[in-house]
Amino acid sequence: MNDERIGPPCWQTLLDSPPMWLGLGLFGLERANELQRQLDQQLHWQRPTLTLYGRQHLIPRRQIWMGDPDAAYRYSGESFTPAPWHPAVEEIKVAVERSLEASGQRVSFNSVLLNRYADGEDRMGWHSDDEAELGEDPLIAAVSLGAERPLRFRWQDRRGAAFNVWLPHDSLLVMGPGTQRQLQHALLPRKLPGMRISLTFRRVYPR
Numbered sequence: 178m179n180d181e182r183i184g185p186p187c188w189q190t191l192l193d194s195p196p197m198w199l200g201l202g203l204f205g206l207e208r209a210n211e212l213q214r215q216l217d218q219q220l221h222w223q224r225p226t227l228t229l230y231g232r233q234h235l236i237p238r239r240q241i242w243m244g245d246p247d248a249a250y251r252y253s254g255e256s257f258t259p260a261p262w263h264p265a266v267e268e269i270k271v272a273v274e275r276s277l278e279a280s281g282q283r284v285s286f287n288s289v290l291l292n293r294y295a296d297g298e299d300r301m302g303w304h305s306d307d308e309a310e311l312g313e314d315p316l317i318a319a320v321s322l323g324a325e326r327p328l329r330f331r332w333q334d335r336r337g338a339a340f341n342v343w344l345p346h347d348s349l350l351v352m353g354p355g356t357q358r359q360l361q362h363a364l365l366p367r368k369l370p371g372m373r374i375s376l377t378f379r380r381v382y383p384r
C-alpha cells in the first residue's frame with residue numbers, strides 16, 4: 178500500500194466542452210473502504226424535508242452540508258449553515274485539491290454536500306448546481322465511495338442525447354466550468370444494491 182500517493186493514477190476525459198473528466202483510484206481500495214466506513218458511522222446524517230408545490234417531502238437520501246462557517250448555502254429555498262469539517266472529509270478535500278493541482282487546476286473548496294444513498298432506491302432529481310453563491314461557471318468535484326451508480330446528464334438545450342457517467346468506488350468526477358450552465362444531472366433510482374456516499378466539493382462566495 179502506498180500511502181504517499183497523491184491523486185488518481187488514471188484520468189479519463191469525458192467531455193472536452195464543457196470540460197468534464199473522471200479520475201479513478203483516488204485513495205486506493207483499502208483507504209477508500211475505510212473512509213466510506215468512517216463517514217457512514219461518524220457523521221450525523223440528516224433527512225431534511227423539501228417543500229415542493231406547497232407540500233413537505235422527506236428527501237430520498239440522507240445528506241449533510243459541511244464547510245467553513247461563513248460558507249452558508251441556499252438550497253431549494255432554504256439556507257443551511259454548514260457543519261464543521263470532519264477529519265475524514267478534510268482528508269478527502271485535501272486529496273481532491275492536490276489531484277486537481279497535479280492536473281493544472283488550482284482550486285480551494287470551502288464547502289461540500291455529502292449525500293448518502295442507502296441503496297438504488299435513494300436518489301437525487303434533475304438539477305444543476307448553479308446557485309448564485311457558487312459564482313459564474315463553478316468547478317465542482319464529486320468523490321464517490323461505495324456502490325457504483327450512473328450519474329445521468331442531459332443538455333439544457335437538448336443539443337445532444339442524454340448520457341450516463343458511471344461513478345465507481347474511489348473515483349473523482351470533475352465538472353469543469355460551463356458544466357452547470359449547459360447540462361443538468363440526476364442520480365436516478367436503479368435496481369442496484371449497496372450503499373453509496375458522494376461528496377460534491379464547491380467554493381461558495383459569501384454575500
Ligand SMILES: O=C(O)CCC(=O)C(=O)O
Binds near residue numbers: 292306319344364
Ligand atoms: O451523488 C452524486 O453523485 C451527485 C450529487 C449531486 O449532484 C450534488 O451533490 O449536487
Ligand SMILES: [Fe+2]
Binds near residue numbers: 304305306362377
Ligand atoms: Fe449536483
